[in-house]
Amino acid sequence: MPSIPKTRVPGVEPVYSGKVRDIYDLGDRLLLVATDRVSAYDVVLPQPVPEKGEILTSISDFWFTKLGDRVANHVISTSASDLPEPFAAVAETWGPRFVLVKKLQMLPIECVVRGYLVGSGWKEYCAQGTVCGIELPAGLEEAAELETPIFTPSTKVDDGHDENISKEQAAEIVGQEMIDTLERLSLEIYTFGRAYARERGVILADTKFEFGLEAGSTTPVLADEVLTPDSSRYWPMDEYKTGGSPPSFDKQFVRDYLSNNGWRGDGPPPDLPSDVIEGTVARYREIYQRLTGQEWGA
Secondary structure (H helix, E strand, O other): OOOOOOOOOOOOOEEOOOOEEEEOOOOEEEEEEEOOOOOOOOOOOOOOOOOOOHHHHHHHHHHHHHHHOOOOOEEEEEEHHHOOOHHHHHHHOOOOOOOEOOOOEEOOEEEEEEEOOOOOHHHHHHHHHHOOOEOOOOOOOOOEEEEEEOOEEEEEOHHHOEEEEEEEHHHHHHHHHHHHHHHHHHHHHHHHHHHHHOOOEEEEEEEEEEEEEOHHHHHHEEEEEOOOOOOOEEEEEHOOOOOOOOOOOOOHHHHHHHHOOOOOOOOOOOOOOOOHHHHHHHHHHOOOOOOHHOOOOO
């Protein structure tokens, strides 16, 4: 199936196009379609990564099903037959990259859980001995496993530059009872996902979740995507070691190529060579196979 960098539905435009997803408003429901767009340093790159949207959506579907008895989620259907026209006909050509979901009032924070010291957390720890203001023991190495996972919320900003905030600041935004519930759910989902991934030779280093509310309800509903390699950092267990950032099953491969070639988000992005695109597709395929136990496309 050819790559889809942008969705096209006759006579209908998406109400929102993000770095990856196009969103269509179907009245009391939304249609989310994951394209093959790939971004780095908050910039969408010129070339798509074939199969990316299909694999991401399929991984989310897998986790939504597995977590179904633990937390409510927004999924209504992943079948084209449940869509109205003209969407039903077009969806037949999209492959498994779309999902029909409940329309929620999204909570204006992202729920980040960190189980390992890496990324922006590592940078803050080197400077201050903390991660998002949470004090950690001295002497930890990069990629060290934390004694217990930590909940580090952030604001959701449309331009992609989300800002880490304290739990107290998050409580000022959504209320103390709500943030306590979100922390409990986030840590529970992460802990479950980490244990499951370990059984399959994969480390779930960190992740982020988004939640929303149905009309008239105060019960958080898990939305957007869940435990995908776009929202999470997965490492192969057999290549894990501290003292550096381990190889990962995500677009870090793309970021590393761009960074090594001197581009970090300033000016027009360079074209991606075919070997980088193919290497990225291979990483998405492998994490799908490791998590689900099924070969992609089988």
